[in-house]
Amino acid sequence: MTVVALSGGVGGAKLALGLYRALPANSLTMIVNTGDDFDHFGLRICPDLDTALYTLAGINDPEHGWGRRDETWTLMRAMESLGGDTWFRLGDADTALHVLRTHRLRSGASLSSVIDEIRSRLAIAADILPMTELAVGTMVDTDAGEIAFQDYFVRRRCEPRIRAIRFAGAAVATMTAQVRAALACETLQAIVLCPSNPYLSIDPILAIPDLRAALERRRVPLIAVSPLIGGAAVKGPTAKIMAELGIESTPAAIAAHYAGLIDGLVVDSADADAASRIPLPVFATPTLMKTLEDRVRLARFVLARARELTVRGRPR
Amino acid sequence: MTVVALSGGVGGAKLALGLYRALPANSLTMIVNTGDDFDHFGLRICPDLDTALYTLAGINDPEHGWGRRDETWTLMRAMESLGGDTWFRLGDADTALHVLRTHRLRSGASLSSVIDEIRSRLAIAADILPMTELAVGTMVDTDAGEIAFQDYFVRRRCEPRIRAIRFAGAAVATMTAQVRAALACETLQAIVLCPSNPYLSIDPILAIPDLRAALERRRVPLIAVSPLIGGAAVKGPTAKIMAELGIESTPAAIAAHYAGLIDGLVVDSADADAASRIPLPVFATPTLMKTLEDRVRLARFVLARARELTVRGRPR
Numbered sequence: 001m002t003v004v005a006l007s008g009g010v011g012g013a014k015l016a017l018g019l020y021r022a023l024p025a026n027s028l029t030m031i032v033n034t035g036d037d038f039d040h041f042g043l044r045i046c047p048d049l050d051t052a053l054y055t056l057a058g059i060n061d062p063e064h065g066w067g068r069r070d071e072t073w074t075l076m077r078a079m080e081s082l083g084g085d086t087w088f089r090l091g092d093a094d095t096a097l098h099v100l101r102t103h104r105l106r107s108g109a110s111l112s113s114v115i116d117e118i119r120s121r122l123a124i125a126a127d128i129l130p131m132t133e134l135a136v137g138t139m140v141d142t143d144a145g146e147i148a149f150q151d152y153f154v155r156r157r158c159e160p161r162i163r164a165i166r167f168a169g170a171a172v173a174t175m176t177a178q179v180r181a182a183l184a185c186e187t188l189q190a191i192v193l194c195p196s197n198p199y200l201s202i203d204p205i206l207a208i209p210d211l212r213a214a215l216e217r218r219r220v221p222l223i224a225v226s227p228l229i230g231g232a233a234v235k236g237p238t239a240k241i242m243a244e245l246g247i248e249s250t251p252a253a254i255a256a257h258y259a260g261l262i263d264g265l266v267v268d269s270a271d272a273d274a275a276s277r278i279p280l281p282v283f284a285t286p287t288l289m290k291t292l293e294d295r296v297r298l299a300r301f302v303l304a305r306a307r308e309l310t311v312r313g314r315p316r
Numbered sequence: 317m318t319v320v321a322l323s324g325g326v327g328g329a330k331l332a333l334g335l336y337r338a339l340p341a342n343s344l345t346m347i348v349n350t351g352d353d354f355d356h357f358g359l360r361i362c363p364d365l366d367t368a369l370y371t372l373a374g375i376n377d378p379e380h381g382w383g384r385r386d387e388t389w390t391l392m393r394a395m396e397s398l399g400g401d402t403w404f405r406l407g408d409a410d411t412a413l414h415v416l417r418t419h420r421l422r423s424g425a426s427l428s429s430v431i432d433e434i435r436s437r438l439a440i441a442a443d444i445l446p447m448t449e450l451a452v453g454t455m456v457d458t459d460a461g462e463i464a465f466q467d468y469f470v471r472r473r474c475e476p477r478i479r480a481i482r483f484a485g486a487a488v489a490t491m492t493a494q495v496r497a498a499l500a501c502e503t504l505q506a507i508v509l510c511p512s513n514p515y516l517s518i519d520p521i522l523a524i525p526d527l528r529a530a531l532e533r534r535r536v537p538l539i540a541v542s543p544l545i546g547g548a549a550v551k552g553p554t555a556k557i558m559a560e561l562g563i564e565s566t567p568a569a570i571a572a573h574y575a576g577l578i579d580g581l582v583v584d585s586a587d588a589d590a591a592s593r594i595p596l597p598v599f600a601t602p603t604l605m606k607t608l609e610d611r612v613r614l615a616r617f618v619l620a621r622a623r624e625l626t627v628r629g630r631p632r
Binding site: 042043072076077078096 | 357358359384387388390391392393394395397398399400407408409410411412413415416418419422433434437438
């Protein structure tokens with residue numbers, strides 16, 4: 001039995017870690033957003049893939065949610081003294097991965113193979129797959145103009161008002177062979193949309209036409225976990241973005257956003273009363289993941305509820 | 317009055333620091349060997365230029381002689397855990413310079429301009445010039461085959477026996493415009509060959525045809541400082557290489573190596589009796605540079621002796 005989890009960064013990786021611990025070894029496949037990937041000082045940086053790697057390897061920084069634990073910042077201080085940009089914080093250990101990845105990519109390796117090499121080195125018994133090998137760039141149209149994701153998210157701290165979001169290159173991108181195989185796997189039991197930001201982190205994955213089509217053709221339940229708790233996001237700009245896009249920050253809006261794709265939605269207990277307004281099976285449970293136990297418990301809940309679902313999707 | 321110093325790494329940079337402190341601000345120009353430069357993980361690394369920058373900025377590691385003081389090694393540990401090569405030690409702060417330089421070079425900047433930008437940021441009041449913008453690679457023919465300099469020097473710790481040394485690309489290389497200007501400067505008073513390894517660190521500079529010709533055309537004294545003390549090198553493989561090349565490790569051999577180019581030679585007091593076998597003015601003084609005072613004292617000695625020399629070189 002295998003499970004596929006679609007994930008962005010921090011929030012999604014928390015549930016992915018729960019799934020990883022709840023499932024037998026080598027049963028989880030993460031399909032990870034690469035729309036946030038960018039080049040900084042010529043280094044290829046893949047924030048969501050790295051968060052997935054660090055989280056599943058147990059070497060993530062539990063405080064910031066991104067980067068590595070026991071990180072040092074000598075390089076960044078030196079960069080500052082040399083006059084280099086410092087808006088994107090490159091930890092010393094983190095930079096080793098960026099340097100190694102960039103070198104491998106420039107030598108002709110695919111992103112999938114580089115990530116799998118790192119995954120193997122970190123002894124992670126789960127597949128971590130970039131959604132595509134091709135360039136997809138999350139672009140945010142704001143009151144400050146259209147800016148690339150990291151510029152919006154890190155440099156400008158999500159301050160500009162969002163008017164629209166697009167995924168440059170997505171329409172002509174294709175899922176990787178590994179993603180295709182994972183979604184077609186005979187032993188696949190369920191697909192989970194992790195509680196990442198739907199608009200910035202999950203949508204880029206869904207924007208890849210053949211990946212979306214493969215999800216729609218699925219024979220197994222697809223269950224989403226709402227990133228909202230009582231109308232607010234645990235971390236990050238989800239609720240702010242929903243407000244700016246004129247969307248109520250409610251589980252019903254999340255369900256509507258994923259309409260036609262998901263078979264059921266897990267919401268926080270605080271949002272249990274939302275069920276009546278959602279034309280889908282809705283399951284309420286505490287979704288705040290503070291501890292590893294929270295993550296595993298929510299993962300088990302999600303997997304158990306997925307088993308109860310009937311697959312909807314498009315008629316085959 | 318300006319002084320030009322030709323230098324390789326550690327030993328040369330020590331005297332260069334002495335010259336820097338002995339001279340008024342903005343009076344020293346270093347012409348630095350780039351034959352050791354190489355790509356590691358796709359990062360452009362320039363060991364001798366970086367030693368010059370760090371030494372003159374006072375941020376060099378006084379213990380190792382290369383790299384930065386107060387360095388940390390988090391990146392290297394992470395690289396090891398990710399399966400990357402670790403034979404070349406990338407310090408965290410040092411890597412900031414490699415990353416910044418590589419990015420600037422890939423963006424189209426010249427090595428000269430990148431080094432000058434860093435020099436300016438580090439508030440160094442001396443010019444630090446790469447000998448050329450073109451690729452010159454020091455190649456060492458050994459009993460283990462022909463290998464690139466860093467492979468010989470760092471990875472194999474100078475253990476293979478040297479049969480010959482060549483500077484790939486040097487014959488078609490040209491000095492930079494800045495080097496040309498420094499050597500043609502109206503206020504130039506002296507040129508110093510620092511006590512770097514003549515075969516590995518100074519010869520690559522002299523192997524650039526127009527740079528060598530400009531030295532030969534000079535109107536000012538050119539004085540060399542022997543890297544030997546009593547037949548041994550203070551640090552590094554100079555004496556071992558001389559033995560392998562069938563050369564006696566004596567100041568006379570150094571003088572013969574630089575014959576036709578230099579106007580005088582400074583030797584250590586321990587080698588004072590060598591003067592009788594050298595057909596050039598020879599000046600003996602303690603050349604071991606343990607302290608900053610040693611460096612400044614030797615620099616002042618070299619400058620004073622240079623003033624006494626008659627320019628030889630080729631007839632003009």
